[in-house]
Amino acid sequence: MQLNEKLEKLKVLFTDMEQALIAYSGGVDSTLVAKIAYDVLGEKALAVTAMSPSLLPEELEDAEIQAATMGIRHQIVETNEMENPNYTSNPVNRCYFCKSELHDTLKPLAKKLGYPFVVDGVNADDLQDYRPGIQAARERGAISPLAEVGISKLEVRQLSQQLDLPWWNKPAQPCLSSRFPYGEEITVAKLQRVGRAEIYLRKLGWENLRVRSHEDTARIELAPENIKDFVANTDLTKIVSAFQELGFMFVTLDLEGYRSGKLNQVLEERIKN
Incomplete structure (x- = not known):
């Protein structure tokens, strides 16, 4: 059709x-x-x-x-x-x-x-x-x-x-609860922390991203094509400091990059096994 x-x-x-x-x-x-x-x-x-x-x-x-x-x-x-x-x-x-x-x-x-x-x-x-x-x-x-x-x-x-909608290419933005692995308790404080972390990165010019929260660790996911640029041209020390001020202890970068539904990967593995 x-x-x-x-x-x-x-x-x-x-x-x-x-x-x-x-x-x-x-x-x-x-x-x-x-x-x-x-x-x-x-x-x-x-x-x-x-x-x-x-x-x-x-x-x-x-x-x-x-x-x-x-x-x-x-x-x-x-x-x-x-x-x-x-x-x-x-x-x-x-x-x-x-x-x-x-x-x-x-x-x-x-x-x-x-x-x-x-x-x-x-x-x-x-x-x-x-x-x-x-x-x-x-x-x-x-x-x-x-x-x-x-x-x-x-x-x-x-x-x-x-239809001339100016936001036609707007990145997908599911609810902030999707940033946590299944089984980790969700709290308002955790939601605000991960939300502020994503806002911080967007203000630096990075758009299609996620900040996944694993207890005290933040895992940054960027579009795969942006990873090299991020590492080469971003003040990583400043980002770590900003994230630690939000309450994260460790800050990591996902080398695979952003992929929608990535946290469902654990479910796929359970089915296989």
């Missing part, structure tokens, strides 16, 4: 809904969904962003700016996943409890405001990865238009660029 055909199918989906509340993180996927929903439904589309310690303040600000640019109505709600030990203990299905909290917040809000549908930004590629949060969303009746039409991550970016 051609990309423009998929776009038309998306529009038809929203036309049939008549009203929709969008679970809107500000990432490229949910932003595309919000854009198309607004183009089709206008004031009958509402984007809702969940604010919690696992969302970088900069990401919340981006979500607000992008919503205002598109023109869609935007609302912010608080979620309380940090109060759930099933989430903070960081099991392999942590995302299930995160999305449960999200949609247990959005579903009654949608009902209260008169929106019959809650939609999210899950794309077709997400269905190929280990994403327990998708199950939680489905159990609560959420709809995933991108996945339903078969739109991949690459096609999300292509469509976003085609």
Whole structure:
């Protein structure tokens, strides 16, 4: 199916809904969904962003700016996943409890405001990865238009660029809890520490990155093509000092580089063995 055909199918989906509340993180996927929903439904589309310690303040600000640019109505709600030990203990299905909290917040809000549908930004590629949060969303009746039409991550970016969305190439930015290996307890302090570390590196000009936290050790992941430049042209001593001020004892660089879903590697190894 051609990309423009998929776009038309998306529009038809929203036309049939008549009203929709969008679970809107500000990432490229949910932003595309919000854009198309607004183009089709206008004031009958509402984007809702969940604010919690696992969302970088900069990401919340981006979500607000992008919503205002598109023109869609935007609302912010608080979620309380940090109060759930099933989430903070960081099991392999942590995302299930995160999305449960999200949609247990959005579903009654949608009902209260008169929106019959809650939609999210899950794309077709997400269905190929280990994403327990998708199950939680489905159990609560959420709809995933991108996945339903078969739109991949690459096609999300292509469509976003085609629609002149300036953030079409925005790096993926999953919640900060994804920076911790399964089984390591998640706390607000740890989330803030790793978030500030990533903000520090971004201010130095590095974009597509992660700072993984392993207890007192920070492991920096950069795009593989940027590693040599980072080592050669960055004041490493200054970075170590900045990270230690945030509370890390050791600072390391992942020589493999950034790869989405890397922490799921341990699950793959368990399956093999």
